[in-house]
Amino acid sequence: MSAALNHAMSHLAILPIVLPLTVGALMVMLGEHRRSLKAALGFASAAAMVVLALMLLHLADGAGGAPAIVYRLGNWPATFGIVLVVDRLAALMLLLTSILGLAALTFSLARWHQMGSHFHALVQFQLMGLSGAFLTGDLFNLFVFFEVLLAASYGLALHGSGPARVRAGLHYIAINLAASLLFLIGASLIYGVAGTLNMADLAARIPAIEGHNRMLLEVGAAILGTVFLVKAGMWPLGFWLPTTYAAASPPAAALLSILSKVGLYAVLRLWLLLFGGEAGESAGFGGTWLLVGGILTISFGTIAVLATQDMARLAGASVLVSSGTVLAAVGTGQVGVTGGALLYMVSSVLAIGAFFLVIDLAERNREVGADVLAVSLEAFGEGDEEEPTEGEEIGIAIPGTLAILGISFMACALLLAGLPPLSGFLAKFAILSPMLGVSEVGKAVPTLAWVLTVVLILSGLATLVAMTRTGINIFWVVPEGRPPRVRVIEFAPVALLLTLCLGLTVLAGPAMRYMEATAQGLHQPAGYVRGVLPGLRAGGGGGS
């Protein structure tokens, strides 16, 4: 009985791919009309994804050091066929994706889903591509799922059309097509040297590769890394990111904000698996690049946050800061720091998703051109002179919706700047504390760790300054005309995302325990490798 149950449970691994694929295909067949049916289908599927992800997370957490489920497609042995692997990291990313998907979809139901065709199908295919990329244990299959999620994201980025979106979308597509070609070069180089594309098998074979082949392998890995860093938006590869995200429609942008995390996921997974402590001569290959690149990305993002004049670009720049923070933290190569970086990633993805949605609600009634705010207004001293002087204006009440939006905005600001009491602060603390070696007395802290600390804290300050400035200009002004009309269905997803951040703060203990276990699993990939290849002996396997 238990065996039969286990057998049924193992099929859970493929459901996050099959379910959105089926629903998405069905929606395409339903055609242009019947919006409410498609909306209901999409909502049900997204909600089911959340439940599925929760179940997988529970399974993964109970499985110790090994992956909870290794699902062999077509039941071929791992080295011949493709495997799907559910471990803690994959389950965590799945949950994050599904929550964001549900929030973005709910938000779009108010009006955005009518702005173009096939929105619901695209969301489903996007979810399918993301799930597949997080689950797969095969390098080439990762490429295929990257293409699926990118193809859907092209459609989503262009959703609603208009010159700004098409212009930004053109750059986005061109860059990603070029990056896909690099992915192919990197993957085939690695195959040519190692003779396998299975990630676990690769990790097992890498220590035995020597001489010229090792050099070729590292070249392949570096090319592959470049691709992932393009997706993650590392400076100087991330100039496309703020423009594209700012131009996309808000629910699409909220969903896209997890896309940059796919690059981070791939770096986390592959770099720690292939070039972790057990990789022989190549151990730690490229770590300094990640650390320095991450620091530069945070710096660039910080400057962009300060310099930007409109809110959507501010959110885009925050994505850069968040990517840079995770990259740099992972680049330090310490288990504790990786755990903190994971918590930071979860918290910042939720916060940025909520921020994109709040922006749309807050900016709804502002006239075009009002975006040239903050810097120009302060520089030219406008605004002050137009201050109404009549007495009755003093006691004006802030309208209810604006107050709620203002509080949400403030929560986003606290989360992104990393201030107490919300989870952003806890996450930054969880990164900095193990890095500066608070627990290990007498151990010298590397210079780069100090640089990272300073940059991280400064970026928090800059985010706070920029968010405060924007907030004052939007919520602290004498309301012109009527306040924006916000429907419950639009505010609910924002509340959901922010409540989750609050939950992450209150339940920081269990969350951090999970993240640390994830980081342990990533830094000691032997459990992953054994789980995927049960019959493997270290260093075994034939050549190509």
Place this chain on the structure above:
Amino acid sequence: MEILIALAVGVLGGSGVWLLLRPRTFQVIVGLSLLSYAVNLFIFSMGRLRTGAAPILEKGGTGSLAVFDDPLPQALVLTAIVIGFATTALFLVVMLASRGLTGTDHVDGRERDR
């Protein structure tokens, strides 16, 4: 054989990159196509170049990795061709939309001031 493949990959890749960096959308898409040819040839060559080898089995012989061609890169190339074809088609549509909405075929959506 090696020289021929290397030259083909190099020439296609070089022209592709050059075209990719040009300002007209048409040049960009031709550049991307050339680059994908180069990459496909490159993947193919990663299965080791060999002339006159049996596809999988010699007649009467037993299967051995040392004898037959590696079929996996060929499968990879096929997948890459299909995906590349689809994404190029999608890019073409976006290009046309951009041409229609902005009235120019410059990649930035506006002509550079001279």
